[in-house]
Amino acid sequence: MAGKTRVLLIGCGGIGTITALNLEASGQCHVTAVLRSNYEIVKERGFSIDSLDHGKVEGYRPSEIRTTIPDLSKETVAPFDYIIVTTKNIPDVPPHLPSLIAPALTPGHSAILLIQNGLNIHIPFATAFPSVPILSGISRMGANELAPGVILEDDPDRLSVGAFPATEGGDSPPSDAAVAAAKRFVELYAVSGKAVVEYNANVKFERWRKLCYNATWNPVCALTGLDTGRLRLVGEKADPFSPVNLLLRPAMREVLRVARADGAVLAADAEAEEKLVEGVVEAEPLEVFCQPSMLQDAKKRRVWEVENLLGDVVRVAADKGVEVPALSAIYALAKGRMWALKEDMGLINKDEEVRKRNEGIQGR
Amino acid sequence: MAGKTRVLLIGCGGIGTITALNLEASGQCHVTAVLRSNYEIVKERGFSIDSLDHGKVEGYRPSEIRTTIPDLSKETVAPFDYIIVTTKNIPDVPPHLPSLIAPALTPGHSAILLIQNGLNIHIPFATAFPSVPILSGISRMGANELAPGVILEDDPDRLSVGAFPATEGGDSPPSDAAVAAAKRFVELYAVSGKAVVEYNANVKFERWRKLCYNATWNPVCALTGLDTGRLRLVGEKADPFSPVNLLLRPAMREVLRVARADGAVLAADAEAEEKLVEGVVEAEPLEVFCQPSMLQDAKKRRVWEVENLLGDVVRVAADKGVEVPALSAIYALAKGRMWALKEDMGLINKDEEVRKRNEGIQGR
Numbered sequence: 001m002a003g004k005t006r007v008l009l010i011g012c013g014g015i016g017t018i019t020a021l022n023l024e025a026s027g028q029c030h031v032t033a034v035l036r037s038n039y040e041i042v043k044e045r046g047f048s049i050d051s052l053d054h055g056k057v058e059g060y061r062p063s064e065i066r067t068t069i070p071d072l073s074k075e076t077v078a079p080f081d082y083i084i085v086t087t088k089n090i091p092d093v094p095p096h097l098p099s100l101i102a103p104a105l106t107p108g109h110s111a112i113l114l115i116q117n118g119l120n121i122h123i124p125f126a127t128a129f130p131s132v133p134i135l136s137g138i139s140r141m142g143a144n145e146l147a148p149g150v151i152l153e154d155d156p157d158r159l160s161v162g163a164f165p166a167t168e169g170g171d172s173p174p175s176d177a178a179v180a181a182a183k184r185f186v187e188l189y190a191v192s193g194k195a196v197v198e199y200n201a202n203v204k205f206e207r208w209r210k211l212c213y214n215a216t217w218n219p220v221c222a223l224t225g226l227d228t229g230r231l232r233l234v235g236e237k238a239d240p241f242s243p244v245n246l247l248l249r250p251a252m253r254e255v256l257r258v259a260r261a262d263g264a265v266l267a268a269d270a271e272a273e274e275k276l277v278e279g280v281v282e283a284e285p286l287e288v289f290c291q292p293s294m295l296q297d298a299k300k301r302r303v304w305e306v307e308n309l310l311g312d313v314v315r316v317a318a319d320k321g322v323e324v325p326a327l328s329a330i331y332a333l334a335k336g337r338m339w340a341l342k343e344d345m346g347l348i349n350k351d352e353e354v355r356k357r358n359e360g361i362q363g364r
Numbered sequence: 365m366a367g368k369t370r371v372l373l374i375g376c377g378g379i380g381t382i383t384a385l386n387l388e389a390s391g392q393c394h395v396t397a398v399l400r401s402n403y404e405i406v407k408e409r410g411f412s413i414d415s416l417d418h419g420k421v422e423g424y425r426p427s428e429i430r431t432t433i434p435d436l437s438k439e440t441v442a443p444f445d446y447i448i449v450t451t452k453n454i455p456d457v458p459p460h461l462p463s464l465i466a467p468a469l470t471p472g473h474s475a476i477l478l479i480q481n482g483l484n485i486h487i488p489f490a491t492a493f494p495s496v497p498i499l500s501g502i503s504r505m506g507a508n509e510l511a512p513g514v515i516l517e518d519d520p521d522r523l524s525v526g527a528f529p530a531t532e533g534g535d536s537p538p539s540d541a542a543v544a545a546a547k548r549f550v551e552l553y554a555v556s557g558k559a560v561v562e563y564n565a566n567v568k569f570e571r572w573r574k575l576c577y578n579a580t581w582n583p584v585c586a587l588t589g590l591d592t593g594r595l596r597l598v599g600e601k602a603d604p605f606s607p608v609n610l611l612l613r614p615a616m617r618e619v620l621r622v623a624r625a626d627g628a629v630l631a632a633d634a635e636a637e638e639k640l641v642e643g644v645v646e647a648e649p650l651e652v653f654c655q656p657s658m659l660q661d662a663k664k665r666r667v668w669e670v671e672n673l674l675g676d677v678v679r680v681a682a683d684k685g686v687e688v689p690a691l692s693a694i695y696a697l698a699k700g701r702m703w704a705l706k707e708d709m710g711l712i713n714k715d716e717e718v719r720k721r722n723e724g725i726q727g728r
Contacts, residue, residue, distance in 0.1 A: 241678065241682075
């Protein structure tokens with residue numbers, strides 16, 4: 001373990017586990033993984049992995065597994081070079097991730113890599129740790145935990161890494177340290193030869209590009225209960241009143257408009273824009289009946305990543321003065337669904353909310 | 365029974381049963397009601413009714429109850445003066461109602477009264493029976509069948525009756541016969557003294573006014589799973605990103621714009637419009653946690669009245685060149701939800717739909 005790059009991995013589901021496996025396949029990384037629901041079974045048997053990139057792997061255990069995030073002020077643990085977060089990102093539901101990882105962070109030494117979707121996901125971390133390099137990881141891997149400790153990776157590991165802007169300011173360039181940390185990580189991730197990984201300085205562009213799909217297909221599928229294939233089957237292809245033509249395409253065009261206003265020109269002209277939209281509409285063949293992650297969450301009655309995939313886009317649009325009625329509608333309905341879910345989970349009490357509202361009215 | 369007005373009632377749930385009760389309370393009507401799921405229990409015990417207008421009524425049976433719509437070519441039955449339809453209106457799901465009632469209709473004698481929501485609900489009937497008076501009934505009664513044969517009416521019976529335009533043309537005036545049939549019905553309905561009933565010539569205006577609520581609150585509640593009180597609690601009252609401010613109000617303003625383009629001016633100026641919208645947003649107190657019918661349908665996994673409450677509005681908007689992005693989004697998502705429901709009900713087969721789509725593509 002001497003000389004190895006020390007990685008703390010938070011979120012050891014499908015993408016996290018394959019990420020750990022690929023890093024340790026380099027022989028140059030020591031991964032400490034924080035496990036929750038799958039800890040006992042992984043401790044006993046290791047992960048059972050069926051991977052397009054790594055083949056069938058039985059009994060894989062990261063170098064160290066544990067149930068809690070280390071507190072470096074209380075444990076004798078060498079500092080971590082990278083803290084990788086691959087959890088779902090739901091800032092509107094506790095716990096607050098920056099607070100959770102703070103005890104494991106060594107400012108001046110550690111970098112944080114967020115392999116998560118969304119636009120401004122770095123801001124809570126940049127606010128909490130202004131001097132720490134915050135890196136962006138955009139994964140196009142398809143990987144799921146089918147049962148505790150059982151991982152299927154059926155879409156190959158393609159990772160794009162860059163550095164987020166240094167401050168909340170948005171368009172300020174990242175620090176040299178952050179760029180260096182990103183490039184070093186890309187080198188490490190490439191050693192195994194099993195994954196496709198690139199350093200990409202244009203984090204904002206990459207994140208907007210992925211939002212064309214994530215801010216549209218994800219919530220539309222989650223709200224309707226339909227996968228991408230089924231949704232495309234509602235109405236004839238040329239029907240102006242089909243969900244694809246009435247909502248999905250307009251919503252994608254809105255994402256492109258907001259991206260442009262935010263400085264990310266994804267399509268040079270109207271023709272390129274239509275081609276891009278068409279590509280995102282037909283991202284998967286009908287027959288695959290692909291279930292975006294938010295639809296999977298809906299079916300499992302788990303919280304959706306509404307704020308990072310959709311809320312940020314609507315807020316940036318408001319900030320830049322871009323009208324986004326389709327995205328606004330989707331966002332409003334998704335917010336409503338999350339309220340209902342949180343009430344079911346016991347996180348909201350309707351009578352308490354009425355009381356607060358009425359007091360607010362009286363207070364005016 | 366001699367000299368009594370003969371009424372055939374189709375749809376004997378909450379609103380239908382109270383309508384029958386009120387008509388027969390006049391002593392001047394003979395109601396033949398077609399019952400489905402509640403036939404056996406009503407035959408045995410009659411309806412058990414708790415009515416704000418009629419008090420507690422045990423064992424009420426319409427003058428005649430039956431399980432099928434009479435076929436006047438095969439049965440010796442006197443012709444019906446009025447055929448009243450109070451079923452849910454879902455033209456996208458079989459059976460086709462005009463075909464069902466055709467055998468009970470005596471052209472030149474019968475009038476059809478549709479006590480249903482929606483805008484252009486008369487068109488399938490006017491197309492099938494061009495010479496038959498088609499009447500519009502807009503009910504503001506709140507009545508539900510709590511269990512088979514058990515009716516609670518907790519919001520008083522207020523009925524507005526008029527005649528639909530004579531033809532599909534839209535703005536052509538109704539026939540004299542239709543106006544006379546509507547006025548005669550209003551007189552009959554008023555005899556009991558228990559209901560508030562009015563003749564209202566401005567059917568289009570009345571229908572658009574009700575759509576301000578029905579095309580917005582209904583699907584927004586159904587799609588989120590939240591009642592009107594809970595939905596208003598999502599986000600602060602002044603939060604521009606709350607579902608009410610981000611979606612519900614814009615959708616209501618769109619209904620007003622389409623109505624205006626269709627010749628129904630519901631609000632004279634911008635100030636009146638905002639007042640009307642505010643009134644529809646706050647139609648019920650928070651604490652009532654009112655569940656619009658579409659939300660009730662969603663919870664019971666029944667088909668929603670999407671096309672008549674929402675689809676027609678979006679189609680009229682397209683026809684008149686009015687942009688309705690919020691309503692379009694809601695409609696698209698509701699259509700998707702109905703596709704999912706119909707698949708669950710065995711009415712749609714996804715592989716068959718893929719085959720048809722692929723053949724369509726090859727055919728080009």
